[in-house]
Amino acid sequence: MKVDQKGHTTIVKDTQGDVNSFIEKVTRDHNSFKSQNLILDITHDKNVTLKDIKLFSELSKTHKKGKKSFVIVADGIDFNAVPTKLIVVPSLQEAKDIIEMEEIERDLGF
Structure with a gap:
């Protein structure tokens, strides 16, 4: 985990490349991320399913x-x-764009 x-x-x-252990680690460490917008990048695991x-x-x-x-x-989903x-x-740039849009919405009170 990086x-x-x-x-x-x-x-x-x-x-x-193991989604289950990744979820466990992120959940365990969530307190250190809870005040930040969070992007979880699981593109390393090519076998991710819905x-x-x-x-x-x-x-x-x-x-x-x-x-x-x-x-x-x-x-690939x-x-x-x-x-x-x-x-x-599908990409890190799109994740950043989504966060930027949601920040604007929150600033406007939506």
Whole structure:
């Protein structure tokens, strides 16, 4: 797991390719990320399935209660099948763009 903090956003990258252990680590360390917008990059794991993505639902819900963004970067999945409660994008740049838009929405009171 590699953690990179830039401004108001923390990017956590899975370096092992094991979604289950990655979720455990991020959940365990969540207190250190809870005041930041969070990008979880799981593109290293080429075998990620929609079922794996859905495992992030509870963590996403917890993180969003703090009025912060939670975005997953994944590759090779059907983005149309992802539950609406989760934000999943194919690239790191798109994740940053989503966070920027959500920050603007929060500043405007939406």
